[in-house]
Amino acid sequence: MKILSIFIITMILGFNINAQTSYEKRMEEAFNLWEEDKTIEASSLFERIAKAEKDNWLPPFYAAYTLVISSFEVKDEATLKLKIEKATELLNQASSSSPNNPEIMIVKALANTAYINFDGQKYGMTFSGKNEYIYQTALKIAPNNPRVILSKAEWDMGSAQFFGSSIEPYCKDIKRALGFFQNEEKSEVKFYPDWGEKKAQKILDDCEG
Amino acid sequence: MRVLLVLSLLLFGTQIIAQHQISGAIKGQRGLPITGANVYIVGSYDGATTNLEGKFSFSTSETGIKTLYVSFLSFEDYSLTADLSEFKNLEIKLKEDVNMLDAVMLSTGTFEAGENSRVTALKPLDVVTTASALGDFLGALQTLPGTSTVGEDGRLFIRGGGADETQIFIDGMRVFAPYTPTANNIPTRGRFSPFLFKGISFSTGGYSAEYGQALSGVLKLNTIDEPDQEKTEVSLMTVGLGVGNTQKWDKSSLSINANYTNLAPYTEALPNRNEWISPLQSMSGEMIYRYKTNNSDILKLYGGYSYTDLDLIQQNINFEEGFRFANENRNLYINGSYKSFLGNSWILNTGFSLSNDNNKSQVGEDLIDNNDNSAHLKIKLRKRINNNFEFNFGSEYFITDFDESIESNLIGDFDYGFQSNISAGFGEVDIFFSKKLAMNLGGRVDHYELWNQTLFSPRASIAYKSGEFSQFSFAYGKFFQNPSADFLKFNDTITAENASHFIANFQYVKSKKIFRVEAYHKTYDDLVKFDTEFPTFTSSYNSTGSGYASGVDLFWRDNESFKNLEYWASYSYLDTERDYRNFLEKARPAFASEHNLSLVAKYWIEDWKSQLGFSHVFASGRNYTDPNSNGFLNRETKNFNSLSLNWAYLIDKQKILYFSVSNVLGTRNIFGYNYANEMDMSGVFQREAILPNTDQFFFVGFFWTLSDDKKSNQLNNL
Numbered sequence: 001m002k003i004l005s006i007f008i009i010t011m012i013l014g015f016n017i018n019a020q021t022s023y024e025k026r027m028e029e030a031f032n033l034w035e036e037d038k039t040i041e042a043s044s045l046f047e048r049i050a051k052a053e054k055d056n057w058l059p060p061f062y063a064a065y066t067l068v069i070s071s072f073e074v075k076d077e078a079t080l081k082l083k084i085e086k087a088t089e090l091l092n093q094a095s096s097s098s099p100n101n102p103e104i105m106i107v108k109a110l111a112n113t114a115y116i117n118f119d120g121q122k123y124g125m126t127f128s129g130k131n132e133y134i135y136q137t138a139l140k141i142a143p144n145n146p147r148v149i150l151s152k153a154e155w156d157m158g159s160a161q162f163f164g165s166s167i168e169p170y171c172k173d174i175k176r177a178l179g180f181f182q183n184e185e186k187s188e189v190k191f192y193p194d195w196g197e198k199k200a201q202k203i204l205d206d207c208e209g
Numbered sequence: 210m211r212v213l214l215v216l217s218l219l220l221f222g223t224q225i226i227a228q229h230q231i232s233g234a235i236k237g238q239r240g241l242p243i244t245g246a247n248v249y250i251v252g253s254y255d256g257a258t259t260n261l262e263g264k265f266s267f268s269t270s271e272t273g274i275k276t277l278y279v280s281f282l283s284f285e286d287y288s289l290t291a292d293l294s295e296f297k298n299l300e301i302k303l304k305e306d307v308n309m310l311d312a313v314m315l316s317t318g319t320f321e322a323g324e325n326s327r328v329t330a331l332k333p334l335d336v337v338t339t340a341s342a343l344g345d346f347l348g349a350l351q352t353l354p355g356t357s358t359v360g361e362d363g364r365l366f367i368r369g370g371g372a373d374e375t376q377i378f379i380d381g382m383r384v385f386a387p388y389t390p391t392a393n394n395i396p397t398r399g400r401f402s403p404f405l406f407k408g409i410s411f412s413t414g415g416y417s418a419e420y421g422q423a424l425s426g427v428l429k430l431n432t433i434d435e436p437d438q439e440k441t442e443v444s445l446m447t448v449g450l451g452v453g454n455t456q457k458w459d460k461s462s463l464s465i466n467a468n469y470t471n472l473a474p475y476t477e478a479l480p481n482r483n484e485w486i487s488p489l490q491s492m493s494g495e496m497i498y499r500y501k502t503n504n505s506d507i508l509k510l511y512g513g514y515s516y517t518d519l520d521l522i523q524q525n526i527n528f529e530e531g532f533r534f535a536n537e538n539r540n541l542y543i544n545g546s547y548k549s550f551l552g553n554s555w556i557l558n559t560g561f562s563l564s565n566d567n568n569k570s571q572v573g574e575d576l577i578d579n580n581d582n583s584a585h586l587k588i589k590l591r592k593r594i595n596n597n598f599e600f601n602f603g604s605e606y607f608i609t610d611f612d613e614s615i616e617s618n619l620i621g622d623f624d625y626g627f628q629s630n631i632s633a634g635f636g637e638v639d640i641f642f643s644k645k646l647a648m649n650l651g652g653r654v655d656h657y658e659l660w661n662q663t664l665f666s667p668r669a670s671i672a673y674k675s676g677e678f679s680q681f682s683f684a685y686g687k688f689f690q691n692p693s694a695d696f697l698k699f700n701d702t703i704t705a706e707n708a709s710h711f712i713a714n715f716q717y718v719k720s721k722k723i724f725r726v727e728a729y730h731k732t733y734d735d736l737v738k739f740d741t742e743f744p745t746f747t748s749s750y751n752s753t754g755s756g757y758a759s760g761v762d763l764f765w766r767d768n769e770s771f772k773n774l775e776y777w778a779s780y781s782y783l784d785t786e787r788d789y790r791n792f793l794e795k796a797r798p799a800f801a802s803e804h805n806l807s808l809v810a811k812y813w814i815e816d817w818k819s820q821l822g823f824s825h826v827f828a829s830g831r832n833y834t835d836p837n838s839n840g841f842l843n844r845e846t847k848n849f850n851s852l853s854l855n856w857a858y859l860i861d862k863q864k865i866l867y868f869s870v871s872n873v874l875g876t877r878n879i880f881g882y883n884y885a886n887e888m889d890m891s892g893v894f895q896r897e898a899i900l901p902n903t904d905q906f907f908f909v910g911f912f913w914t915l916s917d918d919k920k921s922n923q924l925n926n927l
Contacts, residue, residue, distance in 0.1 A: 026254045044247040044258040052254050082282040122332050129437025163859060164818055
């Protein structure tokens with residue numbers, strides 16, 4: 001009988017754990033796909049999770065983030081617009097469950113950058129102003145968020161290069177971001193965005209190299 | 210122990226039974242497999258992405274009746290509700306979403322500018338960095354096919370139509386006095402600064418039933434919904450100065466601009482053909498308030514006021530001491546619009562515009578004072594039934610109250626004017642039969658209170674996508690317009706003029722290259738005729754004039770073949786004749802040239818942080834009447850040529866220096882001839898050429914933006 005009760009308890013616990021982690025399991029599955037460079041599959045899976053998890057900003061955030069990243073390689077305007085419009089919809093879902101979230105804001109800015117990257121003459125004028133505004137607002141909300149500092153510095157470097165001025169001050173920003181990355185505490189929220197440290201290090205190496 | 214076994218079997222057993230295997234394949238309409246489609250059970254985490262063969266397969270622990278959902282970019286979403294056990298080896302065909310970007314477009318006759326349009330003939334920056342445009346968006350539009358270069362006028366002349374046959378709308382509401390006042394032979398400019406607008410749609414024929422009271426063309430300008438950031442802008446130019454400030458709040462924003470223009474230094478420094486008593490000066494101020502509600506409804510209010518005066522003596526063969534012209538203009542324009550998403554795919558657009566335009570002019574010895582009060586009210590509802598069908602309908606009301614008085618030693622003092630109210634209703638349906646074939650059918654009814662007359666104008670267009678990058682389209686429409694105030698003020702028995710358009714269009718768009726050819730035939734009827742040299746009270750008027758215009762417009766734009774270079778070319782062939790105004794017979798009007806050609810190129814030099822611009826405008830000769838020989842409009846001037854250059858230099862992120870020179874080669878262009886009223890002693894009518902005020906125009910400007918981010922600039926302000 002003892003064995004049986006242990007067994008049953010284990011089963012129940014097991015089910016419970018299963019129930020608790022089916023979100024986590026799926027999210028991990030999506031991250032694995034992403035790591036394997038299956039960005040479309042990862043994005044689809046994040047989107048499916050977003051459909052089921054209405055009040056959680058993370059699944060739509062990652063669904064949008066993966067879409068935006070994949071849109072940088074798009075060669076035709078129609079597809080680009082479709083991807084960004086879908087990403088924007090997902091980001092709106094994310095920000096309705098987590099308003100004024102700087103992590104979401106910087107992905108919005110990244111979506112605008114995808115347009116500028118595609119055709120600067122056509123989109124530069126409108127979207128660069130929007131991005132300035134987004135980065136400033138994000139920085140006001142989270143002055144010590146390393147991803148905000150990193151994204152803003154990258155953006156600033158892009159426009160500094162365009163105008164032929166020094167990128168030196170922005171290298172300092174990257175250094176500052178790295179400091180924050182190293183001291184960043186792991187968030188209690190599972191899957192909370194923690195990207196950026198490697199990228200910051202790489203940009204800093206380029207700065208110094 | 211046996212109990213345990215049974216129990217565990219039971220437990221595992223249910224789990225095994227609960228696992229449904231879902232599988233199937235997704236295809237497009239032509240049977241091609243769709244890769245990367247997202248397939249899932251609604252309300253669960255279970256789903257899959259289709260593979261290269263369009264196949265999917267996944268297992269789910271859900272049970273009972275569930276909904277399977279399929280979504281993929283550019284296709285309509287698909288859903289199927291049934292018992293899970295039936296979701297096996299499914300064959301699903303997705304329908305292409307016709308509202309997506311690569312679907313056919315109903316765009317006959319129209320050019321779009323701005324980042325929201327699918328095929329952009331002009332980019333936002335082009336509007337202001339085209340060399341020949343001199344910072345005026347009307348100048349940039351004149352490099353598109355279908356327009357005629359009328360160098361001494363500056364307004365838009367479309368496909369054989371006069372300038373007042375084109376109407377301008379801001380946010381759907383009519384602009385009653387869009388051009389700045391000027392004197393003869395000095396081209397006018399648009400009153401509105403181009404940076405107010407996020408999108409420009411320029412239609413040279415066959416436009417929607419929503420737009421009436423225009424025989425030849427409509428220009429639709431859409432103001433920006435939300436400025437990007439707070440900023441202060443300062444501009445110093447050889448012709449004046451300007452300041453602007455934008456404030457932004459959570460849901461609303463306010464922009465204020467003020468400009469002062471004075472041509473005195475310019476006319477002092479450079480030779481010109483007129484004797485200026487008081488060179489042109491103008492002061493203007495404008496204010497725009499925008500408010501966005503939580504559900505994206507937008508309210509916009511625009512108010513602008515300007516004052517302009519000028520006084521000059523122009524050479525004239527019939528006046529030994531020259532001909533005096535002075536004008537003092539006051540213009541107030543208010544425009545309000547409201548767009549609301551009513552839910553259930555209904556969209557409401559409503560608005561008003563009010564205008565007061567006052568001119569006090571001295572023409573020779575006569576003093577003329579006129580006052581035009583006009584208003585436009587409109588309401589429109591749009592509903593989307595599904596991806597294949599949408600419709601809109603609405604109604605509008607135009608009010609014009611025009612008064613003029615003349616004090617003349619020659620003919621005496623008179624007061625006259627007219628009041629004309631027009632009510633109209635319009636409706637349209639858009640039908641997308643497939644991604645390849647679409648049709649628009651519509652009509653409008655205008656009621657003219659002046660004559661108690663009701664007129665119906667049908668409109669239709671159809672478009673067929675013939676290949677991945679190409680499409681054909683056709684449009685037909687009938688268009689009515691109230692006669693010009695120039696005639697109505699003297700005689701209000703003449704009736705509305707009309708035109709019919711037949712247009713065929715072919716368009717090829719591949720990434721950043723656009724090729725477009727459009728052929729058209731237009732007929733004009735009920736044009737106003739009069740029997741004197743100028744329209745006066747004593748003239749007799751009737752509505753028996755007629756005419757036609759046929760032609761071909763070509764456009765080619767390429768933004769990708771050469772690095773850092775963008776260029777476009779426009780050519781228009783126009784065959785037109787009219788018997789209208791005081792014409793003795795059918796003839797090509799003096800403003801129309803048979804051939805018009807524009808070449809525009811822009812080159813970005815990274816190392817110099819500069820954009821160099823080049824544009825060349827060519828127009829073949831224009832008709833004039835030589836009284837020394839028989840006939841009417843029997844001679845043609847020489848061709849018009851003008852090469853313009855500009856240079857925009859980004860000093861740093863916030864400071865721009867801008868140079869522009871028109872007609873670099875100093876070509877002496879002649880617009881026509883004025884003949885003496887009397888023969889000279891040898892029995893010949895002497896003549897003088899109608900020439901521009903100056904052959905060349907120079908413009909130097911310095912633009913400085915102050916904003917928090919220290920990065921935006923006024924590139925868009927040039």
